[in-house]
Amino acid sequence: MEQTKTQNLIKNSSDGVRDLTQGSPYSVILSFAFPFFVSQVFQQLYNVVDSLIVGRFLGTTALAAVSTSGTLIFMIVSFFEGAAMGGSVVIARYFGAKDETKVHRAIHTAVTLALVMSVFMTAFGVLFTPQILRWMNTDPEVLPEAISYFRTIFAGCIGLVVYNMGRSVMVAVGDSKRPLYYLIFSALTNIVLDYLFVGVFGWGVWSAAFATIISQSLSAVFCIGHLMQKGHVYTLSLSKLGFDMPLLWETIKYGMPSGIQNSVIGFANVIVLSQINSFGTFAMAASVRMRR
Numbered sequence: 001m002e003q004t005k006t007q008n009l010i011k012n013s014s015d016g017v018r019d020l021t022q023g024s025p026y027s028v029i030l031s032f033a034f035p036f037f038v039s040q041v042f043q044q045l046y047n048v049v050d051s052l053i054v055g056r057f058l059g060t061t062a063l064a065a066v067s068t069s070g071t072l073i074f075m076i077v078s079f080f081e082g083a084a085m086g087g088s089v090v091i092a093r094y095f096g097a098k099d100e101t102k103v104h105r106a107i108h109t110a111v112t113l114a115l116v117m118s119v120f121m122t123a124f125g126v127l128f129t130p131q132i133l134r135w136m137n138t139d140p141e142v143l144p145e146a147i148s149y150f151r152t153i154f155a156g157c158i159g160l161v162v163y164n165m166g167r168s169v170m171v172a173v174g175d176s177k178r179p180l181y182y183l184i185f186s187a188l189t190n191i192v193l194d195y196l197f198v199g200v201f202g203w204g205v206w207s208a209a210f211a212t213i214i215s216q217s218l219s220a221v222f223c224i225g226h227l228m229q230k231g232h233v234y235t236l237s238l239s240k241l242g243f244d245m246p247l248l249w250e251t252i253k254y255g256m257p258s259g260i261q262n263s264v265i266g267f268a269n270v271i272v273l274s275q276i277n278s279f280g281t282f283a284m285a286a287s288v289r290m291r292r
Helices: 002-012 025-058 060-096 100-135 143-155 157-172 177-200 205-227 245-277 281-291
Strands: none
Touching: 025 060, 025 177, 025 205, 060 100, 060 143, 060 157, 060 205, 060 245, 060 281, 100 143, 100 157, 100 205, 100 245, 143 157, 143 205, 157 177, 157 205, 177 205, 245 281
């Protein structure tokens, strides 16, 4: 009965859910994978835009602050993108098996895990940001603005974490396009808010980070709002949030190695940037210009 119900939900839905075992393998893989490539471009726009606008309106010191923080943020984003794959793998497994009960439990477990991780990361980041930046040899002249930028990002990291987990849920049921649309809207919103906060209001380097977390939170709200719509195979209910321990273990088992693997390049960039930072503010600002 449950299998039939799930099949009907897939068949009758117009919400992007797609059975990837149907149709030409070449066209299915291409149409499913292409949004991932585009997403990587737009994901990087956040820090690139912050750097461009901050460097233009606030000067070299502010640009150096964004440069230092941006490398750490890239590493964190890479980790959470990889970690979210754990939820996607578990959900896709039971979605393919037509086990609707475990699909629902896996989704609620994954979203709960994302919320817990975001709380932990916020507390960790706000508390340890100054020490992390000192370990990276951040110039004392740059340090105050770098701390304000990075702490603001950490304070709103729930948007980043929840978006990536919501995206993983939709990808698990065959919908890779809708998360891309949300990300594009979010990235364009970030451009407008960056220019408004920094260029028009002149609020300082922290406001560029504030624009980023507002934009990322919008994409997270869109994801959760879509997942909460009734009648879908993946319908999310806030009252049912919680951990199913066996499914939680599966999610962590698949997600942690993927997250660590994803963040290796980011970690290497942090090490390289730490050496560049030792040459002072102008070298830090020059490094972000070279990366662009």
